[in-house]
Amino acid sequence: MTGVDDDPVFKALADPTRRHLLDRLFERDGRTLTELESELAMTRFGVMKHLRVLEDAGLVVTRRQGREKLHYLNPVPIRLVHDRWIDKYTERRVSALADLKNELEETA
Amino acid sequence: MTTMTAQTTQVYSIFIKATPEQIWDAITKPEFSHKYFYGSYVTVTPEAYRGLDGEGGDLVIGTVLEYEPPARLVHSWSAMYDAEVAGEDASRVTWEIEAQEGGYSKLTVVHDQLEASPKTAESVARGWSYVLSGLKTLLETGEPLAG
Numbered sequence: 001m002t003g004v005d006d007d008p009v010f011k012a013l014a015d016p017t018r019r020h021l022l023d024r025l026f027e028r029d030g031r032t033l034t035e036l037e038s039e040l041a042m043t044r045f046g047v048m049k050h051l052r053v054l055e056d057a058g059l060v061v062t063r064r065q066g067r068e069k070l071h072y073l074n075p076v077p078i079r080l081v082h083d084r085w086i087d088k089y090t091e092r093r094v095s096a097l098a099d100l101k102n103e104l105e106e107t108a
Numbered sequence: 109m110t111t112m113t114a115q116t117t118q119v120y121s122i123f124i125k126a127t128p129e130q131i132w133d134a135i136t137k138p139e140f141s142h143k144y145f146y147g148s149y150v151t152v153t154p155e156a157y158r159g160l161d162g163e164g165g166d167l168v169i170g171t172v173l174e175y176e177p178p179a180r181l182v183h184s185w186s187a188m189y190d191a192e193v194a195g196e197d198a199s200r201v202t203w204e205i206e207a208q209e210g211g212y213s214k215l216t217v218v219h220d221q222l223e224a225s226p227k228t229a230e231s232v233a234r235g236w237s238y239v240l241s242g243l244k245t246l247l248e249t250g251e252p253l254a255g
Contacts, residue, residue: 029115061121061216072119079237080122080244083253 006084009077012057017042018050022059025073032068114229117220120236123212126247128205131213132178134243135203143252144242146235157183157201170198179205185219187228196225215240 012018017040024039025031037047051071054060061074124131134140138149141159148159148167157170166188174182181203187193200221206214217236222229242253 029119030117058121058123061119063119063218072117074119074121075237076120076122076240079241083241083245 006081008053008057009059009081012053012059015050015053017046018054021047021050021054022073025060025071029072030063030065030070032070036071113226114222114233116222116229117218118222118229118233118236120217120219120240122215122240122244123208124215124244124247125210125212127211128178128207128213130247131205131215131243132181134247135181136177140246144246145239152181152183157185161189170201173200174202185228187231193225193228193231196228199225199228215243 020040021036024036033044033048033051036051037044040047051060055062058077059074061072062069063072064070126134134144136150136152138151138160141148141150145159146167148161150157150159150168152158152172152175154175155172157168157172158166159168161167168185168187168189170183170185172181172183174180183201184198185201186198187196198221199219202216202218202220204214204216204218206216208214217240219232219236222232245251245253
């Protein structure tokens with residue numbers, strides 16, 4: 001990991017299973033592989049592979065606690081992408097559209 | 109948008125093109141902190157962590173538990189910046205700085221022991237990514253984060 005490159009973050013986020021894993025960690029952080037695996041219809045090896053991609057992109061950080069390896073969501077790379085790509089170009093318009101979408105979906 | 113309860117152990121990690129010493133200074137000295145840490149003037153001694161506003165009022169106070177420049181700093185965290193968080197128990201913040209290849213360092217911030225401090229947990233969950241992004245921008249460009 002180079003620390004400067006956005007590519008691993010975008011690549012990691014480009015997969016629905018990996019976004020799902022991030023959502024699971026957003027709900028409750030500090031989970032083991034076994035816990036995460038139990039919520040996905042996927043082999044342990046498959047989940048490990050996705051976690052590795054997320055870890056390489058810095059989106060997941062692992063910490064050891066006793067004998068367990070716990071997985072934490074690291075939101076900082078998403079913040080950096082936000083600061084670099086969203087703030088700069090489109091924040092105002094994006095938020096207006098997001099408001100419109102929310103409003104339409106609520107009244108629908 | 110979300111009604112999730114904030115996590116009681118929060119982990120944040122960032123790569124910064126700077127030496128561990130530069131990062132240590134940026135964390136522990138007020139002339140740096142006020143440029144990226146919500147304008148707060150932070151001073152860290154081997155005994156105490158203290159963040160002040162521009163008028164000298166306490167924003168965050170803490171006892172330093174481990175002080176190993178430029179690699180590791182652990183301190184308690186009692187937020188005073190608003191009435192809701194001020195009444196809560198102290199939590200704990202750990203800063204770890206590791207040199208990497210190519211002139212980079214990896215900074216990891218762990219904010220834990222938040223079990224009895226849900227308002228603080230929620231407040232810092234919104235803040236740390238912004239603070240660390242600003243720290244990176246400051247050290248890599250010399251400028252505070254725009255906006």
